[in-house]
Amino acid sequence: MKLLQNSGVPIYQQIAEQLKTDILAGKLKEGEYLPSIRGLARELKISVITTMKAYELLEAEGLVTAAQGKGFYVNAQDSEMLREQHLRRVEEALLEAIQAAQIAGMTDRELQGTLQALLGMKES
Amino acid sequence: MKNNHLNIAEENRMWDSVIRARNLRKKYRGFELTVPQLELPKGFATALIGENGAGKTTLLNILTGIRLDFKGEIRYFDEGNRGIDSRVQERIGYTGPGSYFLPQWSIRQVEEISEILFENFHQDRFRTLCRDLGLGEGMGAYTKEVRKLSDGSRMKLMLAAVLARDTALLVLDEPASPLDPLMRDKLCDLIREYLEQGEGERSVFFSTHNIADMENVTDYAVILEHGSIVEEGFVEDLKEKYVLVKGEERDAEQAGKILFSMNRSAYGFQGICLSRNLDQLAGMDVAVETPSLSQICVAVMKANTKLRL
Amino acid sequence: MDWKMRKMCRSYLIFTSLPYRVIVYAALPAVLAALGFCVGMAGLGDAGVLLAAVLLPSAEILSDYWFLGGIQTGDMEKLDYLKTSGQGRRVMRDALVFDLIRKLLTALGSLALCVLALRLWKDWGQQGRWQEMGTGVLGRGGIFDWDFAGSMGWFPWSGMLLYLVLLSWFLSVLGTFLSRYSGLIWMNMTIGYGATALAAAAGLVGILLWRYSWGLAAMAGAGALLADVLAVKAAMKKVEESYYDT
Numbered sequence: 071m072k073l074l075q076n077s078g079v080p081i082y083q084q085i086a087e088q089l090k091t092d093i094l095a096g097k098l099k100e101g102e103y104l105p106s107i108r109g110l111a112r113e114l115k116i117s118v119i120t121t122m123k124a125y126e127l128l129e130a131e132g133l134v135t136a137a138q139g140k141g142f143y144v145n146a147q148d149s150e151m152l153r154e155q156h157l158r159r160v161e162e163a164l165l166e167a168i169q170a171a172q173i174a175g176m177t178d179r180e181l182q183g184t185l186q187a188l189l190g191m192k193e194s
Numbered sequence: 195m196k197n198n199h200l201n202i203a204e205e206n207r208m209w210d211s212v213i214r215a216r217n218l219r220k221k222y223r224g225f226e227l228t229v230p231q232l233e234l235p236k237g238f239a240t241a242l243i244g245e246n247g248a249g250k251t252t253l254l255n256i257l258t259g260i261r262l263d264f265k266g267e268i269r270y271f272d273e274g275n276r277g278i279d280s281r282v283q284e285r286i287g288y289t290g291p292g293s294y295f296l297p298q299w300s301i302r303q304v305e306e307i308s309e310i311l312f313e314n315f316h317q318d319r320f321r322t323l324c325r326d327l328g329l330g331e332g333m334g335a336y337t338k339e340v341r342k343l344s345d346g347s348r349m350k351l352m353l354a355a356v357l358a359r360d361t362a363l364l365v366l367d368e369p370a371s372p373l374d375p376l377m378r379d380k381l382c383d384l385i386r387e388y389l390e391q392g393e394g395e396r397s398v399f400f401s402t403h404n405i406a407d408m409e410n411v412t413d414y415a416v417i418l419e420h421g422s423i424v425e426e427g428f429v430e431d432l433k434e435k436y437v438l439v440k441g442e443e444r445d446a447e448q449a450g451k452i453l454f455s456m457n458r459s460a461y462g463f464q465g466i467c468l469s470r471n472l473d474q475l476a477g478m479d480v481a482v483e484t485p486s487l488s489q490i491c492v493a494v495m496k497a498n499t500k501l502r503l
Numbered sequence: 504m505d506w507k508m509r510k511m512c513r514s515y516l517i518f519t520s521l522p523y524r525v526i527v528y529a530a531l532p533a534v535l536a537a538l539g540f541c542v543g544m545a546g547l548g549d550a551g552v553l554l555a556a557v558l559l560p561s562a563e564i565l566s567d568y569w570f571l572g573g574i575q576t577g578d579m580e581k582l583d584y585l586k587t588s589g590q591g592r593r594v595m596r597d598a599l600v601f602d603l604i605r606k607l608l609t610a611l612g613s614l615a616l617c618v619l620a621l622r623l624w625k626d627w628g629q630q631g632r633w634q635e636m637g638t639g640v641l642g643r644g645g646i647f648d649w650d651f652a653g654s655m656g657w658f659p660w661s662g663m664l665l666y667l668v669l670l671s672w673f674l675s676v677l678g679t680f681l682s683r684y685s686g687l688i689w690m691n692m693t694i695g696y697g698a699t700a701l702a703a704a705a706g707l708v709g710i711l712l713w714r715y716s717w718g719l720a721a722m723a724g725a726g727a728l729l730a731d732v733l734a735v736k737a738a739m740k741k742v743e744e745s746y747y748d749t
Contacts, residue, residue, distance in 0.1 A: 108390035119413035280589020311588035
């Protein structure tokens with residue numbers, strides 16, 4: 071796990087983000103336990119509360135569940151929800167692109183053109 | 195800037211306390227420590243932050259039973275019994291800057307007295323720690339006297355003695371000050387390791403006047419100024435409670451009224467303000483960032499020092 | 504009981520350094536016994552034992568000040584490591600008590616060594632051998648002038664010896680107790696010499712009243728016990744005060 075101290079993104083968010091990626095990519099499977107909070111804190115050389123907050127963020131998103139005294143385990147990611155999650159990511163990324171396009175003064179048509187061109191590049 | 199995350203600590207209070215103190219008071223000539231309430235979360239590392247003379251050592255001495263001349267109540271480990279007794283002391287490890295070991299003790303004798311003083315002291319663990327911390331090994335190192343050790347090594351020896359025991363709480367008075375940067379990093383590792391092994395049952399309470407070195411091991415912060423607690427909370431909550439604001443020079447005057455700690459330069463200003471006061475900065479061209487714990491501490495300490503100037 | 508004694512012994516030993524142990528447990532008794540023996544051999548006979556008994560208190564008081572890690576040096580009562588242990592007070596009390604017992608054993612050992620050496624010397628001399636050594640080496644030629652054991656009889660002499668042991672114990676304890684209140688070397692020396700002078704006077708009185716030697720021994724014993732209680736109480740009070748503001 072790579073953490074950037076001064077990226078502007080809080081550490082707990084970086085951790086949550088990376089774990090989320092692992093879960094959505096299926097690297098962390100259903101029912102599997104996340105590393106213990108204090109264990110991960112030690113490994114990453116960060117405070118316990120930061121790790122805890124990352125885990126609670128994941129819990130709030132429904133990706134993991136806290137088991138009393140045993141830690142956090144990965145929830146069943148039903149395909150519907152998984153797809154939803156992915157869709158949300160796509161939306162987020164596109165939104166970012168739209169914002170950038172606005173700053174650059176691109177018209178909607180130009181933006182669509184760019185997207186199409188990129189898709190074409192990927193296919194070939 | 196309204197946070198939609200759960201406030202880990204304050205709202206649902208998912209934590210037990212390892213120490214619960216009420217109405218602590220200790221008067222000296224020209225100084226008074228007054229702590230109406232203090233609760234240290236169990237399973238976490240808590241930093242006691244404050245200037246020299248803020249009363250940190252006094253507070254720690256009261257909590258560890260080195261000082262008994264105070265008013266107030268302290269409960270340990272959420273047990274019914276009040277105050278400190280030998281059973282409680284057995285579970286607390288303390289290191290401090292005062293006279294601690296007899297200067298003429300050799301490391302071997304420190305080991306011996308530890309065995310006499312504490313039932314839960316493990317000789318083998320002590321030896322391993324001495325070796326790992328670079329206090330040397332073998333007979334030669336063991337005959338070295340405490341008075342011949344540097345301040346840093348003395349601190350290491352205290353840590354070895356305390357970590358060689360099965361305790362539930364470490365109270366460390368300025369553990370980082372005598373250590374070099376490398377060893378400070380090691381100290382943080384030791385604290386994290388200690389917490390991990392406790393699986394939520396072990397806690398650490400340490401004081402420091404230089405929080406930057408210990409920031410990555412601090413879960414809960416208590417800021418002490420002139421004998422009173424001026425701010426406390428889980429670090430992640432404090433980082434949401436306060437924001438770091440940066441802006442242009444032309445807004446500095448206006449912003450100064452809202453920020454309670456500000457640095458100005460020819461290029462602009464930078465300061466800390468309460469998140470809930472952020473909308474008062476509306477209309478100014480400012481950038482907002484999450485502050486570091488050190489930035490928060492310095493701001494809070496400055497604000498409270500100002501009150502008395 | 505045995506186990507408890509061992510624990511006390513360990514608690515005590517931890518407050519003493521190696522040089523202290525060598526000097527106080529081995530060198531001190533040896534030197535005192537040797538001094539007493541030399542004086543006795545030089546002609547004063549059993550009076551040599553008296554000399555050893557008289558010198559012991561000041562030796563105890565001064566060694567306590569000097570030898571690093573003697574139990575009363577330093578700020579033993581202020582050690583945070585002891586104070587954060589529930590056993591701290593007990594360890595300190597045990598150490599103090601054991602130190603008093605050790606002082607008694609030192610007095611007993613030193614004087615016993617001296618008496619034994621003198622008796623052996625006398626027996627050897629009576630067999631006529633001392634004449635062979637020639638006379639005049641020490642001026643008087645090894646004449647065993649004062650044979651207290653012979654003139655008093657063994658029973659009063661044993662009481663006398665016990666009296667001397669307890670007397671020097673009493674003064675050692677009292678002296679170290681008093682010197683605890685000053686960290687100044689000259690004060691300790693004054694107390695040390697004072698104890699020796701007192702011991703000398705009390706010893707001479709003892710010789711004069713030799714018929715009542717057992718009674719004197721009982722008195723010295725009582726005094727010593729009183730001084731013991733006083734010494735431990737005072738030290739523990741100091742320990743207790745260290746938890747509070749002075």
